[in-house]
Amino acid sequence: MGDRRLVVGVTVLAGLAAYAVLVPWVAGVDDRVTDFAAARQAPSWAHLFGTDSAGRDLFVRTAAGLRVSLLIAAVCAVLSTVIGALVGALSAVAGGWVDRLTMRVVDGVNAVPHLLLGIVLVALFRGSLVAIIASIALTHWTQVARIVRSEVLSLRDRPHVDAAVLGGATRWRVVHRHLLPAALPQALVAAVLLLPHAVWHESTLSFLGLGLPPHRASLGTLLEEARSSLLLGGWWTLVFPALGLVLATLAVAAVGSGLRDRVALPRRAEATL
Amino acid sequence: MARRRLLFAVPVVLAVSVGVFAAAAASPFDPLAGYLGDRYLTASQEAQAKLAEQLGTDRPWFEQYLSWLGHLVTGDLGTSRSFGQPVADVLAERLPWTLLLVAVSLVIAVVLALGLGTWTAARRGGWVDRLVTPGCLLLQGLPPFVVALGAVALFGIGLAWLPVAGLTDAGADLSVGQVARHLVLPALVLALSQLPWLLLNVRQSLLRALTEDHVTGARSRGLAERTVVARHALPTALLPFVTLLGARLPELVVGAVLVEEVFSWPGLAQAVVTSATELDFPLLAFLTLLTTVAVLVGSLIADVAYVLLDPRVAADG
Numbered sequence: 258m259g260d261r262r263l264v265v266g267v268t269v270l271a272g273l274a275a276y277a278v279l280v281p282w283v284a285g286v287d288d289r290v291t292d293f294a295a296a297r298q299a300p301s302w303a304h305l306f307g308t309d310s311a312g313r314d315l316f317v318r319t320a321a322g323l324r325v326s327l328l329i330a331a332v333c334a335v336l337s338t339v340i341g342a343l344v345g346a347l348s349a350v351a352g353g354w355v356d357r358l359t360m361r362v363v364d365g366v367n368a369v370p371h372l373l374l375g376i377v378l379v380a381l382f383r384g385s386l387v388a389i390i391a392s393i394a395l396t397h398w399t400q401v402a403r404i405v406r407s408e409v410l411s412l413r414d415r416p417h418v419d420a421a422v423l424g425g426a427t428r429w430r431v432v433h434r435h436l437l438p439a440a441l442p443q444a445l446v447a448a449v450l451l452l453p454h455a456v457w458h459e460s461t462l463s464f465l466g467l468g469l470p471p472h473r474a475s476l477g478t479l480l481e482e483a484r485s486s487l488l489l490g491g492w493w494t495l496v497f498p499a500l501g502l503v504l505a506t507l508a509v510a511a512v513g514s515g516l517r518d519r520v521a522l523p524r525r526a527e528a529t530l
Numbered sequence: 531m532a533r534r535r536l537l538f539a540v541p542v543v544l545a546v547s548v549g550v551f552a553a554a555a556a557s558p559f560d561p562l563a564g565y566l567g568d569r570y571l572t573a574s575q576e577a578q579a580k581l582a583e584q585l586g587t588d589r590p591w592f593e594q595y596l597s598w599l600g601h602l603v604t605g606d607l608g609t610s611r612s613f614g615q616p617v618a619d620v621l622a623e624r625l626p627w628t629l630l631l632v633a634v635s636l637v638i639a640v641v642l643a644l645g646l647g648t649w650t651a652a653r654r655g656g657w658v659d660r661l662v663t664p665g666c667l668l669l670q671g672l673p674p675f676v677v678a679l680g681a682v683a684l685f686g687i688g689l690a691w692l693p694v695a696g697l698t699d700a701g702a703d704l705s706v707g708q709v710a711r712h713l714v715l716p717a718l719v720l721a722l723s724q725l726p727w728l729l730l731n732v733r734q735s736l737l738r739a740l741t742e743d744h745v746t747g748a749r750s751r752g753l754a755e756r757t758v759v760a761r762h763a764l765p766t767a768l769l770p771f772v773t774l775l776g777a778r779l780p781e782l783v784v785g786a787v788l789v790e791e792v793f794s795w796p797g798l799a800q801a802v803v804t805s806a807t808e809l810d811f812p813l814l815a816f817l818t819l820l821t822t823v824a825v826l827v828g829s830l831i832a833d834v835a836y837v838l839l840d841p842r843v844a845a846d847g
Contacts, residue, residue, distance in 0.1 A: 365542040368829065369822050370780035372787065373802065377550055377818055380806035381557035457673050461784070464675050465791060465803050480676065484792070487683050495683055499676045507671040 263519070266511030273323060273505055280320035300493050307493035309482055315497055322474035323501045329390060329475070330455035336394035337455075338448040341401025346440070348402070349409035350432055360406075363399045371396040375458060379467045389468055393458045401447045408440040442520040449513040453506035460502060476502045535833065539826040546822045548595060550815050555591035598815070608812035612804050617816050620801060628797030632786055634713060635720035639728055640775070642721065647732025652759045654737065663733070666726035674723035674785040678792035681719050695794040716793040723785045724778060731774050735767040742766070769840050776832025779825045 300307040306315035348359035375392035382388035412418060413436070421431050456476070462468035463477025471478050476498050483494035601608065607617035650659040669677070686694030693712050739745060740763050748762040749755075783799070790800040798817060805813040 361538065364538070365545060368539075368542055368780075368826055369546055370783045370825055372780075372784040373818055373821055374546075374549075376787075376802060376806045377814060378553055380809060380814065381553050453671070461673060461675065461788065464788075466807060467803075480679065484679060487679060492683055495676075495679050499672070499680070502673070502676065503668070503671045507668070510671065 260515065260519075262511045263515035266508045266515060269504055269508035270512065273501070273508065274327075277320050277324040277327065281317055281324070306497040307491070309479075309486060309491075309494055315479075315494065318474045319476075319479060319497050319501050322476045322479045322498060323505065325469070325474060326456050326459055326476040326502075327452075327505065329386075329393075329459045330452050333390055333393040333397065333455040333458075334448045334451040336390065337398040337451055338401050338444055340394065341398035341403075341447070342405045342437070342440070342444045344398065345402035345405030346409050346432060346437055349406045349413065350428065350436070356406075359402075363402055366396060366399050369396075372458065372461060375462055376465070376467060379462050383467070384470050386469070389459060389462060392462070393455050397451055397454060397458075400451070401444055404443050404447050405440045408443050409436045412436055412439050446513060446517045446520050449509060449516060452509045452513070456502065456506055456509075535830050539823075539830070542826060543819065543822055547599070547815065547819050550818055551591050551595040551598070554811060554815075602816075602819075607816055610805065610810050610813040612808040612810040612813065613801070617813050620813060621798070621816075621820075624796060624798045624801055627795060628786060628790070628799055631713065631716055631720065631790070631795060631797060632782065634717040635724070636782070638717060638721035639724045642725055643728035643732050643771075647729045648736060648759065648764060650729075651733045651736035651740065652755070662729070666730050669722065669726040672723075673788070674719065675788040675792055677723055678716075678719045678789055681715050682792065685715060712793075716789050716795050719793075720782075720785050720789045723789070724782060727778060727781075728771070728774065732767065732771055735770050736763055739763040739767040769836065772832055772836050772839060776829040779828040779832075783821055783825060 298308045306319055308314055309318065344359060344363075348356045374396055375389075378392040379385075379388050418431060418435050421435050426434070459468060459475065460477030460480065463475050464481045466481060468477055469475050471482065479498035480495065480502075483491070483498065486494040598608075605618075607621070609615070610617050610620050613620050646658070646662055650656075650662050653659060682694045685691050694715060736759075740759070742763075745758060745763050748758045753762075786797070787799040787802055789795065790797045791803050794800070798820075801813065802817050802821075804810070805817060
């Protein structure tokens with residue numbers, strides 16, 4: 258079951274990635290060039306996905322948008338994972354009041370509606386890519402922190418850690434040689450599962466007109482553009498970018514849950530011994 | 531427990547509001563631009579300096595924060611520029627519409643989740659299950675605004691069954707019938723955007739409950755399957771559902787923002803977007819605070835309900 262999900266997810270993702278990378282390159286058309294004579298054309302052989310209200314080819318533009326959205330999401334996922342892993346590991350190793358305080362901070366960040374903080378940040382730093390990335394990364398690290406913390410806590414009392422401590426290893430050496438590597442698989446799974454959230458977050462901000470500027474293709478700006486075209490009957494402006502978004506999120510989620518099962522299996526086997 | 535949770539909420543709310551002010555101070559945006567709007571470009575240096583002094587925007591951000599907090603405590607919420615009225619009036623005008631929308635969609639989502647979740651778990655593998663469960667997985671991949679746009683395209687434009695924007699038809703008076711017709715699509719979309727998580731949760735925990743010993747016991751005593759599911763399995767399966775409802779609140783807020791924006795629903799969530807795009811800082815700061823408080827209180831209620839419903843959970847756990 259887990260393996261089938263992995264295979265399907267990876268295949269779809271590879272297809273999407275190939276589309277996102279190759280199409281803008283092979284087509285040799287700049288996705289930002291407008292041609293108002295060809296505005297809002299239904300899908301045809303000349304324009305597979307039709308054109309938007311400024312006559313831009315949606316087959317190329319969706320590819321470009323997918324690329325931007327996935328890239329932003331990947332950067333955010335990596336950043337959140339690094340922050341989360343550091344906080345989680347430090348919290349578990351330090352223990353005591355540091356641990357309790359950190360976990361309360363995690364609860365606090367979780368309790369706040371993420372999108373709202375994103376809206377505030379992005380509105381104040383309008384059009385800045387750093388603000389978009391920061392608003393996602395700063396709100397999504399908590400899950401990773403929890404996972405890494407509990408993983409490190411359960412590893413802390415294992416014989417090999419005791420052996421390292423008895424062998425005179427420093428605290429830092431124990432953390433980065435014996436605890437973090439063992440928590441890594443779990444953190445990676447969490448990072449993959451973060452990706453769809455990050456894609457959603459970015460596309461939502463851009464959709465609200467607060468993220469990337471409208472001429473920069475991202476799944477969010479494309480869907481924002483679709484909002485006005487829809488009223489004039491341009492269903493294709495919604496369908497294709499939305500399809501890209503759904504396929505990407507579902508494929509990533511499938512890969513993530515497949516990986517999670519795979520990472521969890523050996524541990525379960527260990528527990529039954 | 532309730533008291534401890536309340537004590538936890540205070541620093542979170544304070545941290546969020548301090549954060550908003552600190553971010554505003556660090557951002558390149560000039561609060562005067564937010565206050566003056568278009569006139570910012572034409573107003574003279576002296577006039578601007580004078581206004582900054584009057585508004586207190588020339589003071590350090592922490593002082594501004596403290597004075598804002600002081601005004602807030604005394605009930606003075608400031609004035610919203612983008613709506614041209616006091617923040618308190620914006621709140622009074624828009625909050626009821628948001629509450630109506632959120633309440634109706636929450637009821638729809640909970641009823642559908644409980645009904646369909648129970649059905650799909652009790653008849654696992656039946657045609658309803660084979661239709662609903664993959665449907666939920668698909669919905670989980672769709673952000674609320676895509677569902678909203680799809681609903682606009684299909685029911686508003688394609689089939690032209692329902693209105694897609696506003697509270698009433700243009701120029702029509704506010705009446706129950708008008709509002710109800712305009713409420714259908716936004717409420718359904720908001721409900722649908724929360725449904726998959728709720729439904730799959732009910733289905734999952736009911737499936738687990740159905741394998742428990744006391745359910746097998748009930749079955750072996752020859753009770754009707756109906757009674758076994760409704761009286762013996764469902765109550766234990768419902769506890770996690772209550773917690774989930776609390777945990778989904780931030781997502782519900784996000785959904786409300788998007789749904790109100792797409793359907794031009796004149797609620798508070800739409801005002802969040804307006805105040806953000808127009809940098810209407812007094813309104814934005816207040817709405818951020820209000821939403822945070824609402825979410826914290828909501829999850830507190832969910833936790834208290836959990837303790838009341840489950841005698842096994844200690845009230846001070």
